Amino acid sequence: MLKVLLSRLGQAALVMLVVSAVSFVMFRYVGDPVATMSRENASVEEKAELRRSLGLDQPLIVQYGRFLGRTLRGDLGISYRNQRPVTELIAERLPATLELVLVATILSLALGIPLGVLCALKPDGAAARLVQALSLVGISTPTFVTGIVLILVFAVSLGWLPSFGRGQVIDLGWWSTGLLTASGLKSLLLPGITLALYQLTLIMRLVRAEMIDVLSSDYIRFAKARGLPKRYIHFRLALRNALMPVITVTGLQIGSLIAFAIVTETVFQWPGMGLLFIQAVSFVDIPVMAAYLLFVGLLFVLINTVVDILYAVVDPRLRARSA
């Protein structure tokens, strides 16, 4: 156990190292912080001075070396934009995003799995067709359009739900939660749905596809021969066999939603990680981007480790090799 964990930690460190290296190459192409930081009227000399003071005039490799050195000392740097420590910025945004992703994931799993099973049971039924067609319409509509349409319907026309923001939040230590107030919960709904839509469709269709295969297998026939109730066969037995791709995809989705739910967070002005990141990109806030990407690298190694463990939980045949 310990050995496996240690090796995963080592891998995570390596991933983060590569991520930071790649990001430094990338920063050359995302823009120039000096251009976004300096005044409109700034002279060439002023810009050069700014560049020098930030160390941006140094060769890339030197800049990277400095970054690594600082990071190893536990200092993730200061945002160019707000001049606040990057860790503070990320910690500030994490709760909002995690709550949103939680809601979206629960929504998409709670709806996607049963719908997928139903579609698999009656692949030619009218209801199944309708659900599938609707979900496809949902995903081929860009997120910003879905978001706006939801806002127009539920906020402007009906006035039931707020159109943006997190509503009232309660601070529990450093964690600010919107889950404890009515307005916070209401605010979660629209962005949650918007975010869940793609995931839901994907999960639904994956479940459906796998279930159709599983349902034709001998062990399901044997389960039927034992006279087990249909619901039990479909939702407990067969579903578990259909779960591998769902776990995989859900893991990936959770990771990318936490990190890059940019469009949804923008449309709903959700003060989360995606918004922080897109602002960092448009401001070319290199320290934020660098630390952020490191964080995301770690996040994905973590999530994928959990996913790998889940594989073994779901499928005993994989236990021997899950190292």
Add this chain to the structure above:
Amino acid sequence: KTLRWASPTDITTLDPYAHTESFTTSMLHHVFDPLVRRGRTLELEPALAVSWKTVKPDTWRFELRKNVKFHNGNPFTADDVVASINRILDPGARARGNLATVVKAEKVDDYTVDIVTKGPYPLLLNDLAGIYILDKEWMEANNALKPGNIATGVTTAASTTAIGTGPFKVESYKPDAGTVFVVNPDWWDKPQHNLTRIEFKPVKSDATRVAALLSGELDLIAPAPLQDLQRISSSQGFKVIEEPSLRLIMLSLNFRPELKAMPGQKNPLLDLKVRQAMWHAIDLETIKKRVMRDKSRITGTLVAPPVPGYAKENDQPLAYDTNKAKQLLSEAGYPNGFKTKLNCPNDRYINDEQTCVAIASMWAKAGIQAELQTESRATYFPRQDRGEFDVSMVGWATLPPMDGFSVLSSLLTEQKEGYGGSNSSTYINPQIEELTRKAAVELDETKRRTMLVEALKAAHDTVAYIPLHQQPVAWAVRDGVEVPQFPDEYVRLWFATVK
């Protein structure tokens, strides 16, 4: 009385010296006061300084207002001014360039301060209007006498706390979620507003902002997207207020020996006739009507009317005339036109991409094949700075000094000795160079303005840039909210009233 309002950008920091964004400056004006400020008609008027005079060409003396208290109860004195000026002069201060010509501030007595400039400097008051005064005691107590410095890794409490003398106090500041201001009952000035509380929420997405206004979650949105104005003003209970902004949109032209689009050949843009042809070929009227929805103001010069340096006689766009354009091109030796690149941002100015597509299409009719590329501001501006473009879009608002000199010194002069910071197209005109340098030290305002006008005429005649229009500032409010608009796009809620 609460005013809830939204704009697409957020306050980046509460530290007035740690940024260079005009939006944040305008927001912090609610919390801080400068020595001189702009009034309802944007004229400079006393604020924390009650009067001033030049004791020497390079030394200005300011008499300070008495009985002013900071939000934390500390009294306002000359020490605060000196500490604040020292703070902005620190090499780590991001806004230092806004006070570039100031050498130092000296306390004369508790309520008198001298400010020393590098030689004569006519625009000191313009600059000071954007320099807010912080509390020295508070800075000392919070280790914030110097602004945060990325190079040395120092952060200060000033980034998240604002203690000023202004009409409002910051109650809470949550980036991207909102900032709440409450009225400062002890403000030194007599309030012209009736607000007790301002809830500011950034809403980046245009459509969401409009939706939130219409759903009653906001009282004011600034700016309101042009294409939605129709819808807002036709909705019951809302109205649109608009005014042309100082920001002037123009096309910058490559004056290098070669065009990027035609490597190895002579740059046709070096020929005045070609530049005139390009101007003639743009149908400004249609762009105004269709793209800008009749809200913009067509301009023929490089500064907006309220700005010193503007002259009616310069404000003459070349008439739209495709045939004339073609003829000029033939005369210049390009009967079949030529190829160029046209680069534009797509998230910086109002309907910027649409404007550029329209221009490319109009030029195509005159035979100029413009290969259009649009991109996000983050990558667009650095490339423009590096001069990687042939024809590109530039917007200029002359802020913060709000003076035509800014156009001359940044856009029209050669890149050297602190001049020509944004002149990456390498336009050089000896006459303008000379006038600019003279105007820089001319303390006589009438003489100075004449110089500005003369220089801008030269720019017009040589088609240094092709000016297009002044962007509109359009806001939308719910009925009962009265907010004055200003061409510098500042939101000044100490003039606002709500019912």
Add this chain to the structure above:
Amino acid sequence: MKTLASSPGFLTRIGAPISVIAAALLALVIVACSILASWIAPYDPTNLASFDLMNAELPPAFTAEGDSRFILGTDNQGRDLLSAMLYGARVSIAIGGGAVLLAATLGVTLGLLAGYFGGRVDALIMRIGDVILSFPTILLALLVSGIARAVFPGAATAEWAPVILICAIAIHEWVQYARTVRAATMVETAKDYVRAAKVIGLPPRRIMLRHILPNVMSPVLVISTINLAAAVLTEATLSFLGVGMPPTYPSLGTLIRIGNEFVFSGIWWIALFPALALVILVLAVNVVGDWLRDRFNPKLRVKR
């Protein structure tokens, strides 16, 4: 046109239900129209001189204020919307389809390798995947286009844009395929039929491609048909950020994005028609994909 005519017969022969035939035909028609855009489109929207800003935002011909010259109306620049859509579909299909194909091929290959061999190979591929996942498509696209520009100076031109876009999207998307395929491969590798193939002495490559691949394709098909829509929309985002198609050559996604800005002001057609086209395309591809997927499973093959 020959393939078009003969396809329904072909499909019925292999037992496709009528809905699948209809969907396949629809998809074919859309693809064919986009390929033939230069011939069938009433105008050439890429010819800048051909449209007039004065014609901007004209409603479709069938509405009261419509202009009979423009069947589906015009966009905000005065381009004929139908022509813009036809040309735009070409871009979208080429880029979306290309990206999905490339990503799926790459992802499936790496996923098979990781799942089959496990151990170090697996760890390496999966950690590369984690690195890739750490970057959003936007940044990868900036990187790809930046490097492409640096390596081939000519790559800045519009002709290269689709290639850059395909690479940029695929580089990000393959991970999803790889991880799904890897999971399925790990399960399949332990099964008797794979063991039987090992006993025959088949080399790993052949076992992976001939034996395991067909058994793990089902989630791949699901993901790729869904990702088609996502890729088309991603292209629009990337083009907006300046690494893709120029605004003078809008794709379906770009038209939707532009149109979206005008929906509020009652100019619905700019967004609606391209969105409809995209939805129809995605629906059709998914219907065909589902059917294909079922055909991969011989047990479901016989008509029910």
Add this chain to the structure above:
Amino acid sequence: MNAQQPPVLAIEGLRVEYPLANGTVFTAVENASLVIRPGEIHALVGESGAGKTTIGNTVMGLLEKPGRIAAGTIHIDGRKFDPAKGSAEGVVLGRDVGAVFQDPMTSLNPLFTIESQLTEAMRFHLKLDNAQARARALELLQAVGIPEPQRRLKAYPHQLSGGQRQRVVIAAALSCGPKLVVADEPTTALDVSVQAQILKLLRDLADQRGIGILLVTHNMGVVAQIADRVTIMHRGQVVETGTTEEVLRRPKAVYARALIGAVPRIDARLDRFPVLGEEGKGRAEQARTELRARAERSTQTADDTPILSVENLCVDYNTSGWLPGSKGHRFRAVDGVSFSVRRGEVFGLVGESGCGKTTIANVVSGLVRPTSGQVLYRGRSIAGEGAVRRIGPLRQAIQMIFQDPYSSLNGRMRIGSILSEPILFYRLAGSKAEAESDVARLIEAVGLDAEAAQRFPHAFSGGQRQRLSIARALGARPKLIVCDEPTSSLDVSVQAQILNLLKDLRDATGLTLLLISHDLAVVRQMCDRVAVMRQGNLLEQANAETLFERPQHPYTQELLSLVPTLDRIRGETRAA
């Protein structure tokens, strides 16, 4: 014996069809009738592919997808079966009808423990709580003779041997006290002692609880031992039905007579297995002749050097928990086994179910890594210590027939491609067309129609799949075949043909066989030498004749005494 009570199962004029992909319709069962009364064990025997499984599936309403009932009626416990609903009114599958599928390996869900799969039906049908269900599951496992039932309850299907899985399936079928049990070849993977135990269990259930049992089997000895009545099928039709005594002693139908005549004997070794007169001829025989002819002649026929030697082999299985790297416990499946097989020899490996036979086979074919010890092929170590890195060409030389034929055939490939794969891969055919004809020949040689190449594995009967998997092993033209229960689901006649073919190939080419089987009669007829295993250990190793005539180890003696034979027909044994 309970002739007055209504039958638990009555089939009248049943006809079942499979529409095929090419549009034609295949009739698997034609006009079949059958009656089972309470307490009666009804044996259904017949040719492989005759439609036995199809009948069983139809009764349970679990006919594989395209299949359909075209005619006939079925009554279960007096109630009419409704084909539309797939069940009879008031008859609950699992509670009233228990089923044992032919393929026990694929019948168990790989993701759930034995315990959960055994107890769930009881929880639903008998409303037992967890503890009760668990206790009953333990009892059942004991009843079917699974050692260490406590531990096995926590095991997953893949951790059990073939025979153990089969017993779990039997236990599941019996768990809710059904009135009718459809048992499709329930003992194919069981050694004779366990088989005897299971048969006794079934007999007792029938006698004491009045359960009716439809027992599909190929083992005439089993039929003789426990069945009350027998129905013989051939090509989808019932050719004979009657009491066991009548049918086995005085079969009337030609096919029935031939079938019974072909039962291999355990009491004496014959040169060849007797084959049904008509079957031995025709295309199949021609194909076999060709196959023999094409097989490369060996240079040296007789040879004493061992082609395969297993030295001190130990194999441990780890059962790890779900956390990566967490330690589970180890289980030693093979414990210090040594033996060697000479070239051209048929070496038999017999023993208790779960004693490690398949594990040894897996090690030999390189699928499982030994914990210690090694395996030498022609003096070269191919597994274990000092194993050569690139086994490469040796792979062709050693082929394996899997115990579970169904799961060893890739469900998404046509039979044609499955069989041609080794041929093409090892370039044993010059061209695609030649490979195709090779495949056709192989298919015909195992007694199937060459048309089978076009079908997918799921469209075959159990025995047919087994033959296909044999054909695949032969296709690679190996030197050594590891046969894990190669004929367990074949009827005696087809079995005889296959075994004869293997024998012939051995004689002609010096093919070596490592034969794992529970059918001691087959072992006696086929093997030159035999090793007996129990609980991972090798107990005894001897010449076949010696072993069968004078078994040394008491376990061997016990095994031999339990072999069911035709002579001990049930009526007699009970009378005795």
